[in-house]
Amino acid sequence: xxxxDQSFRFDSVDAVRTRLAEVDYLSDEGIAGIVYLADRxxxxxxxxxxAGTGKTQLAKSVAEITNSRLIRLQCYEGLDESKAxxxxxxxxxxxxxxxxxxxxxxxxxDEIEEDIFSDDFLLTRPLLEAIRAxxxxxxxxxxxxxxxxxxxxxxxxxxxxxxxSIPELGTIEARQIPLVFLTSNNTRELxxxxxxxxxxxHIDYPDMEREKRIVLTKVPGITESLADQVAxxxxxxxxxxxxxxxxxxxxLDWARTLMLLGISTxxxxxxxxxxxxxxxxxxxxxxxxxxxxxxxxxxxxxxxxG
Amino acid sequence: xTDAEVxxxxxxxxxxxxxxxxxxxxxxxxVSLTEHLxxxxxxxxxxxxxxxxxxxxxxxxxxxxxAHWRSFETVFxxxxxxxxxxxxxxDGDGQELPQELQDQLDQMEGQGGDxxxxxxxxxxxxxxxxxxxxxxxxxxRGDDAMMRAVARQSVKRFAGMEPGRPVGGTYYLxxxxxxxxxxxxxxxxxxxxxxxxxxxxxxxxxxxxHDEYEHRINQLKQEIEAEIRRRxxxxxxxxxxxxxxxxxxxxxxxxxxxxxEEMKMLRQAIYPLTRxxxxxxxxxxxxxRKGPLDFRNTVRHSLSYGGVPAEPKxxxxxxxxxxxxxxxxxxxSVASFARFTLHLVYAxxxxxxxxxxxxxxxxxxxxxxxxxxxxxxxxxIHRVNTEADVVWVDGHSDYGHAFEVFWSKWGKDIGPKTTVxxxxxxxxxxxxxxxxxxxxxxxxxxxxxxxxxxxxSYWDTGDSIVGEYGTYCxxxxxxxxxxxxxxxxxxxx
Numbered sequence: 156x157x158x159x160d161q162s163f164r165f166d167s168v169d170a171v172r173t174r175l176a177e178v179d180y181l182s183d184e185g186i187a188g189i190v191y192l193a194d195r196x197x198x199x200x201x202x203x204x205x206a207g208t209g210k211t212q213l214a215k216s217v218a219e220i221t222n223s224r225l226i227r228l229q230c231y232e233g234l235d236e237s238k239a240x241x242x243x244x245x246x247x248x249x250x251x252x253x254x255x256x257x258x259x260x261x262x263x264x265d266e267i268e269e270d271i272f273s274d275d276f277l278l279t280r281p282l283l284e285a286i287r288a289x290x291x292x293x294x295x296x297x298x299x300x301x302x303x304x305x306x307x308x309x310x311x312x313x314x315x316x317x318x319x320s321i322p323e324l325g326t327i328e329a330r331q332i333p334l335v336f337l338t339s340n341n342t343r344e345l346x347x348x349x350x351x352x353x354x355x356x357h358i359d360y361p362d363m364e365r366e367k368r369i370v371l372t373k374v375p376g377i378t379e380s381l382a383d384q385v386a387x388x389x390x391x392x393x394x395x396x397x398x399x400x401x402x403x404x405x406x407l408d409w410a411r412t413l414m415l416l417g418i419s420t421x422x423x424x425x426x427x428x429x430x431x432x433x434x435x436x437x438x439x440x441x442x443x444x445x446x447x448x449x450x451x452x453x454x455x456x457x458x459x460x461g
Numbered sequence: 462x463t464d465a466e467v468x469x470x471x472x473x474x475x476x477x478x479x480x481x482x483x484x485x486x487x488x489x490x491x492v493s494l495t496e497h498l499x500x501x502x503x504x505x506x507x508x509x510x511x512x513x514x515x516x517x518x519x520x521x522x523x524x525x526x527x528a529h530w531r532s533f534e535t536v537f538x539x540x541x542x543x544x545x546x547x548x549x550x551x552d553g554d555g556q557e558l559p560q561e562l563q564d565q566l567d568q569m570e571g572q573g574g575d576x577x578x579x580x581x582x583x584x585x586x587x588x589x590x591x592x593x594x595x596x597x598x599x600x601x602r603g604d605d606a607m608m609r610a611v612a613r614q615s616v617k618r619f620a621g622m623e624p625g626r627p628v629g630g631t632y633y634l635x636x637x638x639x640x641x642x643x644x645x646x647x648x649x650x651x652x653x654x655x656x657x658x659x660x661x662x663x664x665x666x667x668x669x670x671h672d673e674y675e676h677r678i679n680q681l682k683q684e685i686e687a688e689i690r691r692r693x694x695x696x697x698x699x700x701x702x703x704x705x706x707x708x709x710x711x712x713x714x715x716x717x718x719x720x721x722e723e724m725k726m727l728r729q730a731i732y733p734l735t736r737x738x739x740x741x742x743x744x745x746x747x748x749x750r751k752g753p754l755d756f757r758n759t760v761r762h763s764l765s766y767g768g769v770p771a772e773p774k775x776x777x778x779x780x781x782x783x784x785x786x787x788x789x790x791x792x793x794s795v796a797s798f799a800r801f802t803l804h805l806v807y808a809x810x811x812x813x814x815x816x817x818x819x820x821x822x823x824x825x826x827x828x829x830x831x832x833x834x835x836x837x838x839x840x841x842i843h844r845v846n847t848e849a850d851v852v853w854v855d856g857h858s859d860y861g862h863a864f865e866v867f868w869s870k871w872g873k874d875i876g877p878k879t880t881v882x883x884x885x886x887x888x889x890x891x892x893x894x895x896x897x898x899x900x901x902x903x904x905x906x907x908x909x910x911x912x913x914x915x916x917x918s919y920w921d922t923g924d925s926i927v928g929e930y931g932t933y934c935x936x937x938x939x940x941x942x943x944x945x946x947x948x949x950x951x952x953x954x
C-alpha cells in the first residue's frame with residue numbers, strides 16, 4: 156500500500172463536479188460524489204449503464220483533470236494473463252541464453268536464470284504498468300463483462316491490494332494508488348468477489364436538463380432553443396418501448412446533424428426523417444416515426460395511459 | 462444541529478447504519494460484511510448534513526445491482542426521513558426550513574386565490590379549489606419548492622391519516638390522488654399551452670408538452686408518496702414501516718399479484734434479463750469442453766511438437782438443440798405469467814431449433830405466426846392477446862377441452878426431439894381433465910414440463926388439478942417470479 160500521507164486528489168464533491176465541468180464533462184451529484192469517495196477510500200469504481208452514456212468518457216475526463224496518464228485495458232473474450240498483466244519476453248530470453256553459449260561463457264546456470272527472469276526481460280501489460288507507474292495514472296478496465304468469469308480473478312489482487320504477484324520476481328506493490336475505473340455493459344452478472352471490491356456507480360441516461368446542457372457544451376454554435384427541443388424529443392423517445400433507446404452520444408450526433416442541415420426548429424417531419432441517426436433498429440425507427448408524424452391520436456392514447 | 466452532533470459522535474450512527482443494513486438484507490439485498498465496513502468508512506468522508514451525498518455514498522458501497530436501487534431507496538427514505546432536522550425534507554436541496562415553504566405558500570395563495578382569501582394564515586384555511594389552483598400553477602411553472610408545498614398540503618387535507626391505523630401507504634396515496642384529479646389538471650395544462658402558442662401546435666409539439674407535464678405530475682406523485690411515508694414513519698416508527706413498505710426486488714415480484722407499476726418494472730427488467738441469459742447460454746455452448754478426445758486432431762497438432770501429443774484436442778460436443786412447444790393458458794389470472802414466459806422463450810429462440818407457441822383458454826390456437834411476422838416480441842405478444850382465437854364456449858379455463866383439441870390438431874407434430882412446456886395454474890373449473898393427453902404427450906415428446914405460477918401450497922386446492930397432470934409430466938415447477946423462471950430456462954437448455 157502507498158504511504159499514508161498521500162495527498163488526495165480532490166477536496167470536496169463540489170470540486171470534483173466543477174473540475175469535471177471544466178473539461179466539458181457534466182456530471183451529476185451521484186457521479187461526482189462517487190468519484191470523490193473512490194479517491195478517499197482508494198477503491199475502484201465499477202461503472203455500469205447502457206451503452207453511450209459516457210462511462211468511458213468519465214475515466215478519460217477524470218484522468219484529464221487530475222493530470223494523470225490514462226492506461227486502458229480493453230477487455231474481450233479470451234483475454235488472459237499475458238495480455239492483461241505481464242509476459243516474459245521469451246525471445247529475448249532465448250537470445251540471452253544463446254549469446255552466453257556463443258561466447259563460450261561458462262557462467263553458472265543460476266546466474267543466467269537470475270538474469271533472464273529480471274526486469275529487463277519482463278513485458279509489462281496495462282495492469283502491471285499501472286501499478287509500477289511513478290507518475291499519477293488512471294487505470295481504465297473497459298467492458299469488464301466481456302471476459303470470462305475465471306479471468307475476472309486476475310483483477311482481484313490488483314483491485315483490492317494494488318499489487319501484482321509474479322512468481323519469479325515476487326510481489327510488486329503499487330508506488331502510488333491509481334484511480335481505477337471498470338466499465339460494464341451488464342451483459343452478464345459480474346462475480347460477487349469483484350463487485351465487493353468496488354464502489355458501484357450506475358450511469359443512466361441523463362435527465363432532460365442535464366442532457367440539454369451536455370448538448371450545449373458539446374455541440375458548438377447550437378442555439379439554446381434547439382438544444383432544448385433536442386433534449387425534449389429525446390426524452391420522449393426514451394419513453395417508448397424500444398429495443399435500444401438513444402444514448403447521449405447519439406443525441407449529440409443528432410444535434411450535430413441538425414446543425415449541419417441548418418435547422419433551427421424541429422418539426423414532426425424533420426424529426427421523422429432524421430430519426431435514423433438516433434435509432435439503430437428499423438422497428439424502433441418505424442415506431443418513433445409513427446409517434447411523431449401521426450396526428451393527435453397517439454397523444455390522446457398516451458393521455459389515457461397517464 | 463443537536464441531531465447532527467449526535468450523529469457525528471459515532472456510536473449512534475453506527476447503530477443506525479447497522480439497523481439500516483439489517484433491513485436491506487431483510488428486503489433481499491445481498492449486503493456482505495465488507496460492504497458494511499466500506500459503508501461505515503465512506504460516510505466518514507461525506508458531510509453528513511448533505512443528504513443526497515450521504516445517500517449516494519451508501520448506495521455506492523451497499524448496492525451493487527441497479528435493479529435493487531428501488532428497494533434501497535425505499536428503505537433509505539424510511540430510515541432517514543426523520544433522523545435529524547437536516548434530513549427532514551426530501552431531495553438534495555433539503556436546506557430550506559419548513560417555515561420558508563410556509564411563507565411561500567402564503568405568498569402563492571395571495572397571488573392565486575383571486576383575492577378573496579387575503580391575509581389568511583397558513584394553508585389550512587384554503588379551499589379545495591384554491592389548492593387545485595395552486596397545484597395547477599406549480600405544475601405549469603415546474604416550481605419544485607411550490608410543488609413540494611402543495612404535496613404536503615394535499616396529503617394533510619385529503620389523505621385523512623389517522624394515527625395508529627394499520628393501513629399501508631398506498632391507501633392514503635390513493636385517497637390523496639383521487640381528490641387531486643391529476644388527469645383533469647393535465648387536460649387543463651394542455652389546453653393552456655394550446656392557447657398560449659400563436660399558431661396551433663403541431664403533433665410533435667403537442668406531444669412534447671404533454672410529456673413535459675406528465676413528467677412534472679410524476680414528480681408531484683413522488684412528493685406526495687414521500688410525504689405520506691414521512692408521516693407514517695413519524696406515526697408508527699421506523700422498523701414497523703420498513704417492514705410494511707418493503708418492496709420486493711424485481712426478480713422476486715410475484716407474476717400473479719404484480720401491481721401495474723410492478724408490471725411495468727417487470728417489462729423493463731425482462732429485456733436485460735433475456736439478453737444476459739442469451740449471452741450466458743451462448744457462452745456455455747462455446748466453452749463446454751466436455752467432448753471426447755479428438756484423436757485425429759491431436760495427432761495432427763502433435764507434429765509441431767515433434768510427435769509429442771502435448772496439446773490434446775477434444776471434439777466439441779454437438780449441442781442438442783431442443784424443439785420447444787409452449788402451450789400456455791392465457792386466461793385472466795395467469796395471463797401475465799404466460800406473457801413473460803413467451804417473451805423469455807422467444808428472446809432466446811436461437812437456442813432452440815424450433816419454437817412453436819400455442820395459447821388456450823377453453824379453445825386453443827397456434828400463435829407462432831404472430832412471432833414469425835414481426836421482430837418485435839412485445840408487439841407479437843400484444844397480438845396474441847388480442848387476435849388469438851381461444852374462446853370456445855364461455856371463456857373460462859377448460860384445460861381438458863383445450864388439450865383434446867390440441868392433441869387432435871397438432872399432436873402428430875410432437876416428436877422425440879420436442880420439449881413441451883405447459884404453462885398454467887391448472888384451475889380447470891371442475892371440467893374433465895383429459896389427462897390422457899398429457900400422458901400421450903409424454904410418451905411421444907422428449908420432455909413435458911409444467912410451469913405453475915401459483916405458490917406450491919395452493920396446488921391441488923379448490924379446482925386446481927395440477928397434481929393429476931403432474932403425474933404425467935417430467936417435472937412440475939413453481940414459477941412465481943423472474944428468479945424461478947430464469948432458473949427453469951437455464952435448466953431447460
